[in-house]
Amino acid sequence: MELPELHQIAEKERASQKPIRLRICVAAGCQSSGSLAVKKKLEDTVKEAGLSDKVQVVGVGCLKMCSQGPLVQADPTQTLYAKVDETQAAGLVGAVNGGHCHCATVDPNDPFLAHQFSIVLENSGLIDPERIESYIAAEGYEGLYHVLREKTPTEIVETVIKSGLRGRGGAGYPTGLKWALVAKMQSPRKFVVCNADEGDPGAFMDRSVLESDPHRILEGMAIAGYAIGATQGYIYVRGEYPLAIKRLQGAIRQAKRLGMLGGHIFESPFDFNIDLRIGAGAFVCGEETALMASIEGRRGQPRPRPPFPAESGLWGQPTLINNVETFANIPTLIRKGADWFSAIGTEKSKGTKVFALAGKITNTGLIEVPMGTTLRRIVEEMGGGVENGGTVKAVQTGGPSGGCIPADKLDTPVDYESLAAIGSIMGSGGMIVMDQSTNMVDVARFFMEFCMDESCGKCAPCRAGTVQMYRLLSKIREGRGTQQDIDMLNGLCDLLRNTSLCGLGQTAPNPTLSTLRYFRHEYEQLLTDSTVNGQLPKHPANTT
Amino acid sequence: MDHIRLATVWLGGCSGCHMSFLDLDEFLIDLAMKVEVVYSPIADIKTFPENVDVTLVEGAVANDEHLHQLALIRRNSRIVIAFGDCAVTGNVPSMRNPLGSALPVLNRSYKEIADINPQIPSNDGIVPTLLDQVRPIHDIIKVDMFLPGCPPSAARIRAAVEQLLAGQATGLSGSDLRFG
């Protein structure tokens, strides 16, 4: 395919659009509040009213304000209707056609929307995720065309390095550097892997991207494949994301049909294929070496690094592993250039970050903000603060590997270094807001239970240590703990952090450590000073 | 020099550690010159005395009486030694712990395999109640020294006792720490 053909597809797609479009979210969030039934009703209403020439109902990806779903946005007015139910369909269709309705709308100046800056989510809520033409109409695959036809792999790697993009999976390793490492390896066979095993409790950024804009990931991976010299890609997506899997499968099929994947992409010598691998529900498979073991069909357990995947990854070959959001940045970064990208964000953290706002917050949903935005802006302005007028006690970032940030640190900007400095991590983007009713020992115990259940069992400290930490936290929570138990807990935190084999165990202590650091009094309030803590049980004979 | 006031206690164990203590043979005579045995299952003393210098505790914590005894022992002893694997780890008595409670063991012993009159012994205040989980003594009270082994050999007991006589209870090391 040549560029004019690509433009032709885009033109045709744009021409087919009706003057008035009702974009309704069909990502998992709004589907769970009934958006598919609303969509059907809207379509029927349009047909019955004889407006089919004028009004079009389109299923799109995430419209971000998940707590207000099902969401419908109308073109060209851009009015965003909230909590639309089936009974409102007629009114809504009337309204966009010059009438009036009583549907709730979201103020376009609402800080939740106004402070967003979209790169990763630029197409989310605008395009139909199930049609490649819709992506192409949004300049999709143009970046890949220019890359394959006009750039050398080295130029691409240099662009990514120059952009300052860092891994969005949580650790923040410079993406370009990783690409350069794999590109340098001499091997006839290399692989690109997209880590879509998003497993943090409360995190749904990657799911939304996959459901809203799957072609973006394919394009990003193909560009990466060209840059490092790989011909095969794998997307490792968790089995708990059936909609994302379905859309990815559809996207791969469409891309192959149009020649954006497969042999001689855009008439270039570059071949690239992508296959899906479905995870079976182990959190540890988000760890890159465990993920690769799982792709190879082995038990999903990590192994010591080095060797790093860049040297010896899938089947011993050099392998590039990036997270969904990292790949999602690539098409736009390539299209708009490194300078454009690096102008966004802070000195060391460039670009934007997507966060999934959850917990006791008014506006649950998806936001994308420039790096360096303060937590306060995210939580209080965009998130609308705690629901029902409560006050924020803490914000948890980074899931079971992250930490709890107390309310007095809300002025911290979100970037890799600042969050690490206060004992948390950027993580993949889960952000859970807690109000004053939350007991922080409970929070620590919750995350420790998660890590205990998800520990793969390979290395002794994580396997046998998380369970002891969970028991100590339970003991303290139930009012049976002593100062000695806190000391023992601290000792185990230190052990796991320094001796565990993989990131799961090394970071499992973080929620405990950060709550001990900022909310120690909540632990101390629960302590008992009793030395004899054995309780006298009932005589078994009395209970039979 | 005053005699060291020594006590030995027998909780949930087989008394093998006490037997091993008797294996000290002629060292017992040396010991007798320096210590006064103020409480022991092999001496006829009914209540645990006050102001004990050293108490050797054999056996795991298996019933409610052991809990009360340990509280008293800790209160009245300067140095408490976990004497043998049962006291140090729970050992054989703790092998019922995976069953979850004492009931399966009681049922098995007193009902299922009883020849006559199957019933679980019960007499409040007289028959101690078994705990659901058997525990090492350091789970209940602070322990100053650990003397593992099943039983600890006489030589190992002597090594520990000599440390105490020298007034330097630094703890055992090397192969003297072997469980089992």
Next chain:
Amino acid sequence: MAVKTLTIDDQLISAREEQTVLEAAREAGISIPTLCELHGLGDIGACRLCLVEVTGIAKLQPACTTRVAEGMVVVTNSQRLQNYRRMIVELLFAERNHICAVCVANGHCELQDLGLAVGMDHVRYEYLSPQCQVDLSHERFGVDHNRCVLCMRCVRACDEIEGAHTWDVMGRGTASRVITDLKQPWGESQSCTSCGKCVLACPTGAIFRRGSTVSEMERDRWQLDFIVTAREKKQWII
């Protein structure tokens, strides 16, 4: 053959470039505690007992999987490492039901030896006392999960040396169990050749010869080494 010079515990050592820190240290007479490592089997760095400090690397490195490098400075026995090792051994003792007094491997057990090596006089952690099965379905061998430390030596010996891959691991976390075939009783395993290499490899009394009683399970571990040396170097050395 390229030679690397490195320092281990203030001792200047030369090693072949393909050697690991553990091998180099052993040749120099420096002992580092290990559990999952067994000569002749692939190293997996799972037990974390052989972690050492390497100057210039922030994270502790497993000596069994870390290759020697020129100018490397290694500390194998700092106070910090000693503390960690004792904690790990205690965690292992607390995890399953290790009752040395009634174990076939009493006196011939690597876990028991590790207790001595790390100076463990008691276990500070709560005993988990899990319910574990004993599989006596095989006519010659038995497996007692109460004593398993999940070192995966049996898995590797069976896969890498015997080539049968009868053993593997199921479950996760503390619920992990070594299994034969797809969790069939060992005696019904179709792939097991009854070669007994897993028995030789097991560091504790978890896999044992039937009929052994307390303290009787001595193992001729050199037999595994013999097979591997014979196969890889064509040398039949006892």
